[in-house]
Amino acid sequence: xxxxxxxxxxxxxxxxxxxxxxxxxxxxxxxxxxxxxxxxxxxxxxxxxxxxxxxxxxxxxxxxxxxxxxxxxxxxxxxxxxxxxxxxxxxxxxxxxxxxxxxxxxxxxxxxxxxxxxxxxxxxxxxxxxxxxxxxxxxxxxxxxxxxxxxxxxxxxxxxxxxxxxxxxxxxxxxxxxxxxxxxxxxxxxxxxxxxxxxxxxxxxxxxxxxxxxxxxxxxxxxxxxxxxxxxxxxxxxxxxxxxxxxxxxxxxxxxxxxxxxxxxxxxxxxxxxxxxxxxxxxxxxxxxxxxxxxxxxxxxxxxxxxxxxxxxxxxxxxxxxxxxxxxxxxxxxxxxxxxxxxxxxxxxxxxxxxxxxxxxxxxxxxxxxxxxxxx
Ligand code: ADP
Numbered sequence: 001x002x003x004x005x006x007x008x009x010x011x012x013x014x015x016x017x018x019x020x021x022x023x024x025x026x027x028x029x030x031x032x033x034x035x036x037x038x039x040x041x042x043x044x045x046x047x048x049x050x051x052x053x054x055x056x057x058x059x060x061x062x063x064x065x066x067x068x069x070x071x072x073x074x075x076x077x078x079x080x081x082x083x084x085x086x087x088x089x090x091x092x093x094x095x096x097x098x099x100x101x102x103x104x105x106x107x108x109x110x111x112x113x114x115x116x117x118x119x120x121x122x123x124x125x126x127x128x129x130x131x132x133x134x135x136x137x138x139x140x141x142x143x144x145x146x147x148x149x150x151x152x153x154x155x156x157x158x159x160x161x162x163x164x165x166x167x168x169x170x171x172x173x174x175x176x177x178x179x180x181x182x183x184x185x186x187x188x189x190x191x192x193x194x195x196x197x198x199x200x201x202x203x204x205x206x207x208x209x210x211x212x213x214x215x216x217x218x219x220x221x222x223x224x225x226x227x228x229x230x231x232x233x234x235x236x237x238x239x240x241x242x243x244x245x246x247x248x249x250x251x252x253x254x255x256x257x258x259x260x261x262x263x264x265x266x267x268x269x270x271x272x273x274x275x276x277x278x279x280x281x282x283x284x285x286x287x288x289x290x291x292x293x294x295x296x297x298x299x300x301x302x303x304x305x306x307x308x309x310x311x312x313x314x315x316x317x318x319x320x321x322x323x324x325x326x327x328x329x330x331x332x333x334x335x336x337x338x339x340x341x342x343x344x345x346x347x348x349x350x351x352x353x354x355x356x357x358x359x360x361x362x363x364x365x366x367x368x369x370x371x372x373x374x375x376x
Contacts, residue, residue: 003039005371007132007364008108010200011224012330013080016367017043018064020071039095043074050085053078059361064143066372075364077330083112087119096120105132105370127370130205133197134213136369137328140361147360148326154343165357192322196313198329198338199363200224204316217316221308223331229301234294243334246302249295255303256281279304305331306338310345314354317346323354330363 005016019040023033047055054077061073078086090096104113104124113124141147146164153159195205195213202222207213223239230242252274258266259273260282266275280300283289313325325346332339339358346356361368 003036004102005132005367005369006102006104006106006109007129007366007370008080008083008104008106008112009363009366010107011080011227012077012199012363013083013086013106013108014330014364014367015076015078016364016371017074017076018066018069018071018371019044019074020069021063022070035094035097038093042093042095043076049076049078050082050089052082053086056364059364061140061144073368075361075367077363080108083108084115087112087116091119096122103127103370105129105366125370129366129370130203130213130215131211132366132369133328134195134205134207134365134369135211135372136365136367137195137326137359138210139372140365140368141359144360148357149360150355150357151340151343154340154347160340165355192320194313194317194320194322194325196309196316196325196327196329198222198309198327198331202309202312202329204313206316206320206322216320217312219308219312221305223305223329226301226305226331230298233297233301236294236298240334242298242301243337245295245298246337247299249293249297249299251276251279251296251300251303253296254283254292254300255279276303276307279307299337302335302338303341306341307345310342310349313342313356314346314349317354318350323350324357325354326357326359328359328362328365332358332362 003018007014017039020036023036027033027036043055047057049055056075056077059075063070064073102116102122102124104116105127106129109124109126109129113126116122116124145166148165149162150165152161152163192206192208195203195207197203197205200223202219203215204217205213205215227236227239227242230236230245234242234245236242236245255276256278257273258271258275258277261277262273265271265273271277280297283292313327317323317325327339327342339356343356343358346354359365
């Protein structure tokens with residue numbers, strides 16, 4: 001049985017490691033048990049690996065059952081540009097000496113297959129990335145009762161709160177105090193639903209049933225575009241810095257609003273005063289650019305990306321008559337501003353009939369799905 005699911009994306013590689021509760025159920029001999037323990041020791045005694053690998057300890061899932069084995073799922077990520085380093089690390093630690101396969105998905109599972117096979121003597125079990133994404137979403141949501149949430153009053157800084165949206169068949173639970181327990185919905189993401197995956201780029205899928213889905217739309221204006229814009233406009237060198245800048249910024253200083261053009265709302269078609277009419281529309285004149293703050297530009301880039309994606313996702317949901325839209329992908333990591341804008345956009349444009357849902361394991365569904373699919 002494989003231990004690892006690896007989703008090698010355009011920006012980030014996501015590694016899911018299944019730690020069995022009982023090693024002896026799992027391996028054939030003492031040597032394998034010892035090797036398993038060495039991997040466990042290395043991975044779990046660290047939260048960071050080299051300069052760029054991170055274990056997201058807060059996402060860990062205990063007592064998960066896969067293929068009749070019970071264990072813990074651990075979540076690790078590193079930049080895909082460090083893939084060759086990762087391969088050398090696996091080699092130098094002797095972790096590739098298992099007979100097991102590693103499940104892999106994402107474009108990198110194709111791109112790096114030969115290098116992994118040559119360097120590590122390891123066969124990759126390749127899975128389709130969208131099948132893995134959907135199967136990972138459903139597996140985690142069934143296993144973790146608090147996976148799914150939505151925002152109430154998303155753009156109201158005082159009244160905004162996260163509310164758990166219950167997936168009816170979920171088995172485990174948590175007592176995370178950041179969530180409101182009252183008002184929990186009785187049922188969760190039943191079919192059909194829309195998935196909007198915001199990674200480096202964006203994919204929008206309609207899911208009609210188990211293993212029944214279609215990619216219906218997408219955009220190149222996603223997480224990669226946001227980081228690219230922040231690098232160019234604000235000299236930001238990391239996603240975390242871009243988010244920090246955006247958090248301190250105000251896009252109204254650089255975006256032209258409906259109110260800037262009309263002096264009020266555009267009431268006959270229902271556009272409020274503060275709707276962005278033209279992203280970066282206030283800085284075309286050189287004199288307007290004298291006092292621009294990088295924070296405002298970062299915020300504008302973030303809002304532009306969120307609004308565009310919101311509009312695509314809303315149109316897909318409307319066209320297919322679907323009320324629930326699950327937003328996933330690492331663009332939403334440490335990024336409540338984007339999530340709240342998406343939630344507001346869905347509420348506003350659907351007059352409250354369509355709900356934006358967010359999932360706690362944001363960018364890890366592909367890696368869980370490719371791993372878990374093998375045992376489906
Ligand atoms: P992909 O599979 O295309 O790499 P992800 O779902 O992993 O997609 O999301 C990648 C996006 O997540 C990036 O474009 C960026 O906007 C955002 N992101 C979040 N955290 C980081 C990080 N630590 N480093 C780089 N990008 C990050």
